[in-house]
Amino acid sequence: MARRYWLLKSDPDTFGLPHLRRSKNRTTCWDGVRNYQARNLLRDQLQVGDGVLFYHSRAAPPAVVARAKVVRAGYPDPEQFRPSSEYFDAQSERGAPRWFAVDIQLERELDRPVTLPQIRETAGLEEMVLVKRGRLSVQPVTPTEWKIVLALGKRR
DNA sequence: GCCAACGTTGGC
DNA sequence: GCCAACGTTGGC
Numbered sequence: 001m002a003r004r005y006w007l008l009k010s011d012p013d014t015f016g017l018p019h020l021r022r023s024k025n026r027t028t029c030w031d032g033v034r035n036y037q038a039r040n041l042l043r044d045q046l047q048v049g050d051g052v053l054f055y056h057s058r059a060a061p062p063a064v065v066a067r068a069k070v071v072r073a074g075y076p077d078p079e080q081f082r083p084s085s086e087y088f089d090a091q092s093e094r095g096a097p098r099w100f101a102v103d104i105q106l107e108r109e110l111d112r113p114v115t116l117p118q119i120r121e122t123a124g125l126e127e128m129v130l131v132k133r134g135r136l137s138v139q140p141v142t143p144t145e146w147k148i149v150l151a152l153g154k155r156r
Numbered sequence: 157g158c159c160a161a162c163g164t165t166g167g168c
Numbered sequence: 169g170c171c172a173a174c175g176t177t178g179g180c
Binding site: 009011035062136 | 179180
């Protein structure tokens with residue numbers, strides 16, 4: 001299957017670029033998704049080698065801050081089975097896990113963040129899921145959108 | 157911190 | 169199956 005592209009949102013207060021940078025092998029388990037639409041994408045669509053735009057949500061301003069890649073495809077989110085975890089889900093069973101995670105590896109920090117306002121006003125990005133519909137923490141990005149966003153993130 | 161948008165839950 | 173109540177996300 002051709003390499004595909006995704007945008008993953010993370011709250012920098014919980015897990016931001018500095019955390020990813022410090023992670024072993026600059027790789028992290030991207031867990032804690034508790035939305036079914038996002039879950040379906042993690043479970044069924046994200047493949048090893050796919051490109052990831054790492055996005056800081058709930059920031060001022062929200063922005064794409066780095067490029068990463070998927071290094072492990074969808075697998076059951078371990079947090080759902082840990083009673084002490086804030087992501088614990090008593091309804092989820094090991095035989096039929098409800099929530100999924102992927103592993104991503106940081107590839108390159110952008111020279112400068114590409115902010116949401118900037119994305120909104122850039123020609124060619126009008127159809128991004130980020131712009132059309134908010135509140136989805138895993139979303140597909142077209143190859144064209146991928147190129148435009150990364151170009152905006154380069155130092156000029 | 158507020159609150160709009162959106163998804164899920166659950167009473168009927 | 170409808171829809172009001174409720175919870176979560178995430179921009180501001």
